Amino acid sequence: MRLWAAIVALAPATCLGGAAAAEVGDVRLTASGERTFTIDTGEYRLEYGPEAGRKLGAGISITRRSRPDAAIFTRMAHGPSFNVTDYGTFIGYEHKTPKKDFSTFGSLACKETPDAVVAVIRSRRTWADFEGTLLAYKATPGLVRWTVKVTARQDKAVYEPPLPDCEFRVKGGWGGHQVVRHMSQRGPVSGIVYFRDLEMATEALYFEEFTSLSRLYELTGAANPWLGYTDGEQRGAVRMGPAVSEFQPAEVGGKQQPPAPYAEKVEVHERFGYLRPEGFRIPKGERLTVADTYLALRPALPDDNVAVCKAFVEMLAPIYQRLAKPPLVAVDWAGRVAPQLVKDLRRPENTHTTNGLWWPRAYVGYEHKDIQLWTVSQLLLPLMEYCRKNPAQKEAASLRDDLARSLPAFWDEKWKGFTNNLPPTQDLHYTGVYLLNPVYMVADIAAAGNADARRMLLGYRPKLLELGRNCGYVFADVSTSDLRTQKVLYQFDTTCMYLHIMMRLHQMSGGTDTEVLAAARGAADALARRRMDLCWEINQTAIGAPACACLAEATGEARYRDLAYIPLANTLRWAWLWQGYYGIGKSLTTFWGFSGTPSNPHSCEYESHQVRRFMKDYVALESARLAPDIRRMLDDCWQRGPTQSWFALPPTIATAGAGNYMAPADGSESDCGRVAPDQMVPLEDFHGGWGTDMEWFQANSKLGQIGQEIYGAGGPFWYAVWQEELNAVAGRPAPATSPKRGKR
Secondary structure (H helix, E strand, C coil), rough: CCHHHHCCCCCCCCCCCCCCCCHCCCCCEEEEEECCEEEEEEEEEEEEEEEHHHHHHEEEEECCCCEEEEEEEECCCCCCCCCCCCCCCCCCCCCCHHHHHHCEEEEEEEEECCCCEEEEEEECCCCEEEEEEEEECCCCCEEEEEEEEEECCCCEEECCCCCCCEEEEEEEEEEEEEEEEEEECCCCEEEEEEEEEECCCCCEEEEECCCCCCCCCHCCCCCCCCCCCCCCCEEEEECCCCCCCCCCCCCCCCCCCCCCCCCEEEEEEEEEECCCCCCEEEECCCCEEEEEEEEEEECCCCHHHHHHHHHHHHHHHHHHHHHHCCCCCCCCCHHHHHHHHHHCCCCCCHEEEEEEEEEEECCCCCCCCCCCHHHHHHHHHHHHHHHHCCCHHHHHHHHHHHHHHHHHHEECCCCCCCCCCCCCCCCCCEEEHHHHHHHHHHHHHHHCCCCHHHHHHHHHHHHHHHHHHHHCCCEECCCCCCCCCEEEEEEHHHHHHHEEEEEEEEHHCCCHHHHHHHHHHHHHHHHHCCCCCCCCHHHHHHHHHHHHHHHHHCCCCCHHHHCHHHHCCCCCCHEEEECCCCCCHHHHEEEEEEEEECCCCCCHHHHHHHHHHHHHHHHHHHHHCCCHHHHHHHHHHHHHHHHHHHHHCHHHHCCCCHHHCCCCCCCCCCCCCCCCCCCCCEEEEEEECCCCHHHHHHHHEEEECEEEEEEHHHHHHHHHHHHHHHHHHHHCCCHHHHCCCCCC
């Protein structure tokens, strides 16, 4: 009974998938015996038994009942050392004389609970006992999960070429499937591959729960769920062939090339899924998880970008509800962190005075007297809100006022616009990041009541409209002299920023500016041509969700509300939905970090806190219309995310006992400025690995390798504004004075 109680705990009683009551009966244990089971889940059937064993080898076959000739096949954990589903003896062919390992099938137990159909397979090898558990969740037909736990009976060195845990089969035998890959893991993000199986006419979302595998990666002493698996420059432990880059060139052979809409590409693959590390030792007596896999299946969708992205969010949400999550930390952002941050930003090494105005540098101790609008604006906006809520914070108000005085200096009266740098701006090329990223922040400052920002944005309006028309609302590196010539690579998510800016202008007009509304529609049409290939910088992607909601509200057209699923899916695909309790993760939190740009090996605080802000805005706009599990997932983004940011602050890192993972304070291992362990300015780069020296691969380098980013320091001010909400969620009204780690 203890075993069943533990297994049932894996299947929460609440209806997480939003399924109708009539659908619950679609998940059932159809047949079971001593060595067989058949489980139906929605339109799909899972079979384990002698018949499947003769045709496919001992394992679990997953078919769509209307297409029984094509299957997904898994042994739960692939590899000679781990196949838990084997019926009989295992032969080790690596020896000259085959040696029998009389590790055989032990038992099978199947049961229906109110929440799931559960099957437990036990087997034994000479070196270990195995327990494989499969669950089919009744609340979400088509969603299954399997885990494999190993208890070592003797020391075991595992050194075998890794292969993905799932295979494609046709007509009972070997054979690849034609698939359309919507996305696959790149970099230290969640272990996801999302694809359409043309043979099964099925959309499939595979998710490996890396948190459960922490002990496995701790035993390697070096590997991470993305490091060590290389196809070119794309890394990841969940595979379906080499990961691909979605960027498009804006010029070929010196000639400008228009952006192509997303087009499905059919590929043939034989395997997909998780690969275990290659080369590690499991000590005698060790009990660890070697696989924790979710597979969500639903009938294939039409070739439609919105439908595919919406399905991704809908399939991810019930998986997310079941993921292991690290403990939240209640922090005194408003009374402790923000006041110290204000003082830190005033330090001489973080500031300079030029042309009679006060300027923050981009990084702590930065040698350059740089002047950037996004540093000014992303500090100014949350400070305006923080000072409204905390009027007694005079030093914060003084900092706000200095930033506000600097803001108009970016306006170029001759050019009738502004960029990330001071005028003159003519005859320069700017990426969409540097051209439009500062504009959306000025637009938000204008909406918050700053008159100079309003004047700047309204003055820029004609040029922004021209820019959108000339570029077709899709932007690469743009020439400020003619607003037509584009170079290098298209940054598709800049369309999301442009849409947001147009909606701010529309709101400022009281809803009467039809010209900017038409431009917003043009941007929305351009956004609709993308699928899971939108992201350049994650904050630029995330802003598209609330912008689409605002456009739907302004026009009354529901299609724009559905369009929000494209930026939502492209945001969530880059989330770190795992906590590694090894290396740095023993002291710090990685969960709900974001890769700032695709395949980036570290989480970036500037992009991460901006994403949290936009997810909070989107939920506020759309809460009543969102499915409950999707709303909870998006709420967690901004409610749990600040705990990850708390552990990106150098004083917190030191208090947590992980100071040796930071780059040294002398700047010898920092690219920009230096790291000051006593300052509340967050680190730009937060690595989720082992914190080795810089000579190692970048994903394992020290925290703060890039620097301590002042331009990303707006996050703590936002969290100070949200503090009451955050601490209510954390469940501890008393602020924490030091981080506390929960048990693994």
